[in-house]
Amino acid sequence: MSRSLRLLLLALVMLAGAGCATRNTISDGADSALMLRGYDPVAYFTVGRAMKGRPELRATHDGLNYRFASEAHHAAFLANPARYVPAYGGACSNGANYALKTPIDAVDHFRIHDGRLFMFGSASAARHWDMDPAANIRLGDHYWETEMKDMPTKLQNLKRWTFRVPHYKSDAQLEAEWQAWQARRARPAGG
Numbered sequence: 001m002s003r004s005l006r007l008l009l010l011a012l013v014m015l016a017g018a019g020c021a022t023r024n025t026i027s028d029g030a031d032s033a034l035m036l037r038g039y040d041p042v043a044y045f046t047v048g049r050a051m052k053g054r055p056e057l058r059a060t061h062d063g064l065n066y067r068f069a070s071e072a073h074h075a076a077f078l079a080n081p082a083r084y085v086p087a088y089g090g091a092c093s094n095g096a097n098y099a100l101k102t103p104i105d106a107v108d109h110f111r112i113h114d115g116r117l118f119m120f121g122s123a124s125a126a127r128h129w130d131m132d133p134a135a136n137i138r139l140g141d142h143y144w145e146t147e148m149k150d151m152p153t154k155l156q157n158l159k160r161w162t163f164r165v166p167h168y169k170s171d172a173q174l175e176a177e178w179q180a181w182q183a184r185r186a187r188p189a190g191g
Helices: 003-018 041-046 071-079 123-130 133-148 153-162 171-186
Strands: 025-028 031-035 054-061 064-068 110-113 116-119
Touching (some): 041 071, 041 110, 041 116, 054 071
Parallel strands (some): 031 064
Antiparallel strands (some): 110 116
């Protein structure tokens, strides 16, 4: 094995050890793997907006902690947790279709699509995803199941920033596409 290959492998191992998180969680008080930055996952579905969960109303699902704004939301989650957990381990859904685990804004940028919760890191990420939700979900689901789910975030992102997916588009390219998409949608029918 060449010296440069050994150094590269060592760097990858060090990166993997430095960031072992596989889901987009934070630590807060007794919750070391808190999803959605402590926001109530059920509220996105029932009230259509983010609501801060209460630390005393919590549940653990798949080793991850969730908080709830009300007893009713807590009970709904306990009855069917899989219905409410965010897609892609809580990472940005527009990053998932490029096999990237990127952070989210748990307050303002989310979509409920076909009964699933999709989170986004910014307004532009959400609107870029909106251009073709079906294709983005297909790609995101594929990458999540085949390479992202159990891969540490830093290692996954290093891999995909180095070896980009074939359909990768930069933010500038996506924004140009979105502008053209908006212009097409604004045209009157038959125009």
